Amino acid sequence: MQKVWNCLTADELQSLGKVVGEVAQPGLVVTLHGPLGAGKTTFTKGLALGLDVKEMVNSPTYTLLKEYEGRLPLYHFDVYRVESEEEELGFEEYFDSDVGVVVVEWPSRIEGILPMDRLDIHISYEEKGRSVRVESGGTLSQRVLEEMQS
Numbered sequence: 001m002q003k004v005w006n007c008l009t010a011d012e013l014q015s016l017g018k019v020v021g022e023v024a025q026p027g028l029v030v031t032l033h034g035p036l037g038a039g040k041t042t043f044t045k046g047l048a049l050g051l052d053v054k055e056m057v058n059s060p061t062y063t064l065l066k067e068y069e070g071r072l073p074l075y076h077f078d079v080y081r082v083e084s085e086e087e088e089l090g091f092e093e094y095f096d097s098d099v100g101v102v103v104v105e106w107p108s109r110i111e112g113i114l115p116m117d118r119l120d121i122h123i124s125y126e127e128k129g130r131s132v133r134v135e136s137g138g139t140l141s142q143r144v145l146e147e148m149q150s
Contacts, residue, residue, distance in 0.1 A: 001136045008129035013039045014046035021050020023147035027098035029115055031107035034123035040105045073100030080106040117141050
């Protein structure tokens with residue numbers, strides 16, 4: 001299942017992320033695809049707002065993971081600097097958890113260890129702004145996508 005939104009501004013992108021946070025359920029994995037500067041962290045900031053995270057959210061580029069407390073815990077990964085998915089980094093324990101919400105920026109670097117049931121969000125630049133394509137890969141992510149649309 002997939003849905004496309006056109007987000008002209010960073011505020012609209014953050015608002016879409018907030019909707020995901022509001023309807024997120026424990027165990028949700030969200031992958032964010034897009035070029036540098038597309039708005040992956042902006043989207044995550046909105047998602048954090050929807051989860052009632054009070055801390056300021058920023059990219060974990062140099063730390064790989066930042067954890068935030070909210071209605072559900074938020075685990076924000078940026079795997080841009082990961083060389084190989086074979087590195088023993090312990091990501092799988094987060095993906096297999098049904099406690100919080102996991103967001104992964106640059107997921108193509110660890111594609112082989114990601115769960116199939118995930119919400120894949122592709123952010124791209126279009127002539128008049130950003131286009132956001134959201135795809136669900138399983139039962140939980142499909143339920144979240146359906147709730148996003150209502």
